[in-house]
Amino acid sequence: MSTTVRVAATVPQRVPAAAGARRRAAWLVVLAGLVVLGFVLDIALGSVRIPLSAVVDILLGRPGKTPAWEFIVQQIRLPKALTALAVGSGLAVSGLQMQTLFRNPLAGPSVLGLTAGAGLGVAVVMLASGSVAGSFAIRALGIGGSWSLVLAATTGAALVMGLVLALSAKVRDNVVLLIVGIMIASVTGAIVSLWQYFSAPEQIQEYLLWTFGSLGGVVGAHLTVLALVVGVGLVLAFASAKSLNVLLLGENYARSMGLRVGRSRTLIILSTSLLAGSITAFCGPIGFVGIAVPHLTRALLRTADHRVLLPASCLAGAALTLGCDCITQLPGSQITLPLSVVTSLLGAPVVLWVVLRRQSIRSSFS
Amino acid sequence: MPHSPLLPGRAGDVPVYLLVCRSVALLGLLLLSPAGFSQTTTPPKTRPKVTAAPATRGRTTVQYAKGFTITYAGNCKVVTILSPFEQKTTATRYLLVPRGTARPAGYPDAQVITTPIRSLVGLSSMHVALASFLGADDILVGLGNFKYASSPRVRQRITEGKIYEVGQGKELNNEQLIARHPDLVMTTGWPGENLTRFQTLAAAGIPVMINSEWVEKTPLARAEWVKVLAVLLNKEDVVNQKFGQVAREYQRLATLGQKAAKRPRVVVGMPFKDVWHVPDTDSYMAQFLRDAGTTYAWDKTKSPQGSLALSFETVSPVALTADYWLHTGSVSTKAEVVAQDARYAAFASFKSGRVYNNNRRTNAQGANDYWESGAVRPDLVLADLLRILHPELLPAGALCYYQQLK
Numbered sequence: 008m009s010t011t012v013r014v015a016a017t018v019p020q021r022v023p024a025a026a027g028a029r030r031r032a033a034w035l036v037v038l039a040g041l042v043v044l045g046f047v048l049d050i051a052l053g054s055v056r057i058p059l060s061a062v063v064d065i066l067l068g069r070p071g072k073t074p075a076w077e078f079i080v081q082q083i084r085l086p087k088a089l090t091a092l093a094v095g096s097g098l099a100v101s102g103l104q105m106q107t108l109f110r111n112p113l114a115g116p117s118v119l120g121l122t123a124g125a126g127l128g129v130a131v132v133m134l135a136s137g138s139v140a141g142s143f144a145i146r147a148l149g150i151g152g153s154w155s156l157v158l159a160a161t162t163g164a165a166l167v168m169g170l171v172l173a174l175s176a177k178v179r180d181n182v183v184l185l186i187v188g189i190m191i192a193s194v195t196g197a198i199v200s201l202w203q204y205f206s207a208p209e210q211i212q213e214y215l216l217w218t219f220g221s222l223g224g225v226v227g228a229h230l231t232v233l234a235l236v237v238g239v240g241l242v243l244a245f246a247s248a249k250s251l252n253v254l255l256l257g258e259n260y261a262r263s264m265g266l267r268v269g270r271s272r273t274l275i276i277l278s279t280s281l282l283a284g285s286i287t288a289f290c291g292p293i294g295f296v297g298i299a300v301p302h303l304t305r306a307l308l309r310t311a312d313h314r315v316l317l318p319a320s321c322l323a324g325a326a327l328t329l330g331c332d333c334i335t336q337l338p339g340s341q342i343t344l345p346l347s348v349v350t351s352l353l354g355a356p357v358v359l360w361v362v363l364r365r366q367s368i369r370s371s372f373s
Numbered sequence: 374m375p376h377s378p379l380l381p382g383r384a385g386d387v388p389v390y391l392l393v394c395r396s397v398a399l400l401g402l403l404l405l406s407p408a409g410f411s412q413t414t415t416p417p418k419t420r421p422k423v424t425a426a427p428a429t430r431g432r433t434t435v436q437y438a439k440g441f442t443i444t445y446a447g448n449c450k451v452v453t454i455l456s457p458f459e460q461k462t463t464a465t466r467y468l469l470v471p472r473g474t475a476r477p478a479g480y481p482d483a484q485v486i487t488t489p490i491r492s493l494v495g496l497s498s499m500h501v502a503l504a505s506f507l508g509a510d511d512i513l514v515g516l517g518n519f520k521y522a523s524s525p526r527v528r529q530r531i532t533e534g535k536i537y538e539v540g541q542g543k544e545l546n547n548e549q550l551i552a553r554h555p556d557l558v559m560t561t562g563w564p565g566e567n568l569t570r571f572q573t574l575a576a577a578g579i580p581v582m583i584n585s586e587w588v589e590k591t592p593l594a595r596a597e598w599v600k601v602l603a604v605l606l607n608k609e610d611v612v613n614q615k616f617g618q619v620a621r622e623y624q625r626l627a628t629l630g631q632k633a634a635k636r637p638r639v640v641v642g643m644p645f646k647d648v649w650h651v652p653d654t655d656s657y658m659a660q661f662l663r664d665a666g667t668t669y670a671w672d673k674t675k676s677p678q679g680s681l682a683l684s685f686e687t688v689s690p691v692a693l694t695a696d697y698w699l700h701t702g703s704v705s706t707k708a709e710v711v712a713q714d715a716r717y718a719a720f721a722s723f724k725s726g727r728v729y730n731n732n733r734r735t736n737a738q739g740a741n742d743y744w745e746s747g748a749v750r751p752d753l754v755l756a757d758l759l760r761i762l763h764p765e766l767l768p769a770g771a772l773c774y775y776q777q778l779k
Contacts, residue, residue, distance in 0.1 A: 053684075054684045084686070217645075341687040
């Protein structure tokens, strides 16, 4: 594609400026409303039936009717809803950044191999047996169940991120970087498979449960750390909004416009690594949100401007994750479904419907 | 049953080109590595000697278990393993023929096992327990994984190099198994599985027995699977005496527990993130809890899997107020419990220190004897539970498998 075509494609969208701006503002308000609704529903609904009035009482700090209700709302549902907010917005934004950076509609937070790296870290802790003395010590010393998982996942993701950052300084071509990421994911995936092959069934089950992704178990100090890291990642992402807009026009064009491509690329990779890495560390790999929400927002808002797309993706991601979490709890039922399954099963048709209505997705990337 | 190309009488079933290919391959192998080829035909030297026993010494009957039957036909025995997961019963039949006797007529679909077996490969720690219970540790020549053996005798034999590792799960080291040719391979059954994955071993004439003890609904039924190995070893008299003793002691303790005046509320297991697996009404764990005189919240709930995958939210109202918390997975201190999830500190049992795990007898390799000898000694497990939950019912004594989290 030549540069002129790309410019031509972006220009017409800016023509009905006033109407477009109103429409985008309206969508932002709707999405914000959906986030609030999702947040309330996520706290109100669950496998244990608690009357709405009691939930409100507990949230306002009044003593609940039973200690169990208080425990459920304060210790289970509230942290989970807050985690959903962080996970949804973080994954959606990192997905948007990746799609723009690689100018590839199929890119997502996992393309740099970060999720796979985190998975390898977790596998080391969970599947390690006496044969790997060092890792076994981590388990035996009891550094702490969930913290050691987070630590392992973060280390795994950070190692991959370091590798990708080092390569991105050398490799000029984003497509090469994309392939590098996918290959890293392949290699780490193979190592994990090999490990599983030689592990006991109960260890594999634990690891399998981790790969399903879950918002539960992120409480107290975990939640603070997750919120902090996701916050930093989001700030970096918003700071890169302008360079993302320019990158959409192609790297050569961006360079000719005076953008320091290498620096913005590092910033974007850093931001997406913080977001995807920390979320995977705490909640396991959660598929679909990162790849689908950017498409959803682009289609709804009909714009390629990242100053609008970033906040919109944040809101849409949070709303979608909250909604899906409500469903994993299956109100009235005692079982819970894996979050990744619900996001894909329910999210994919919605995104398909929106994208099909719009037909052309190529215009978003040119 | 698959064809058995290694038996000479069946060669006619195999296409000619295959026979030619095989002959060429065999010839090549013979020329290339005569030593390697001859290895497969030499019987292993370390095979333990079992003194020739009379065909049948006493008989045994199945009282509690639903997963298998034993019948006697002349000087042969027929063991039938029933598939517990399918609506229509697909049974696997084994014809136990005394060593040196010709296969009798009948049971055309049955696998033949020559008894008494002299070497056994066990793929689960339960199979180690069965052998230990009968005082026959020495017949174990292969294990799925060395890590999971607790029996001191078996551990010693592992150190001496008398036991080989054959791999676990779906991937067995078939070549090694065929080379060593054990008298029997015992494996664990899973839903929707049959013997087809052991075609290669069957073709090589190594019998494979599915042992699905873990689906039994009561602890005694589970332990009774020791009778399967007993008939294979002609040890009916031993098993009748020893298992009878265990069963009587278990019944005595269960009567004590069921009559207990107060019934403490218990919660079992530890969740991972959102999911908390708790035993359902048909599991042997629920029967343990009934016999130990407890109040268990899911005592009447059925599940086809034997355990219920509940959300943390569903279990938490029970866990918050339960008097006791049993089976806390891999953790063995209270500090490790809160390190897993700080919310556990809110449980009443945690505050009162009534948290017990079943990992007292865990060895340096990480194998927990609860899953080994505990499976065939339900009386000891129940005694532990009674000592924990109703100390007034039993004279004071040390716990065997359980320990209190400090």
